Amino acid sequence: MRRRPPYDVVKRAIDVVVGGAALVVSAPVQGVIAALVARNLGRPVLFRQQRPGLDGKLFGLVKFRTMRDVDQASGLVTDADRLTPFGTALRRTSLDELPTLWNVVKGDMSLVGPRPLLSAYLPLYTSEQARRHEVRPGVTGYAQTSGRNSLSWEERFRLDVEYVDRRSLVMDVRIAIATVRTVLRREGISAAGHVTMAPFTGTADTTGRDDR
Known part of the structure; x- marks a missing residue:
């Protein structure tokens, strides 16, 4: 069993x-946001999705909805089609993340840590990239304050693993302060050509991938 550093108790x-x-x-x-979501996007006001957390175990992530439902008849298929100006505003200010605090209190997530990504990505990680799941995922993280969605996937995962190895109270406080600055400046909200980030399809160099 992997031994966790004493700081993890303090962190929790x-x-x-x-x-x-x-x-x-x-x-x-x-x-107020829930009422606005209901008026602009309809119900349900919350977006729920299974995401991998500590040790890759799935949990139910909860956020405010920012997109319309898929409707092929109306041409609402891609994320770009479904994301409304109202939803964009929620994302830019990170207000859509407020319900995620419930995941933090429950123990699914931490305030600071690697962001919880799609469960479909789990078999695509190299063994080194998969180390991001050695800690609870965070509402904000080292990668989010170092470029957010403007970073490549490989850069994000490198920073995630660096956080796993270096995590401390001082580092978490610095990330929290940097998060406020990033949100206020609205930096790195989307990757070039995408409303958020291009899907992860695997790393070209798969050396060290764990194929279990």
């Missing part, structure tokens, strides 16, 4: 206290 306590307080304080704002 911080997640519960800070995440719980943020959930309570943001409740009125979340209520």
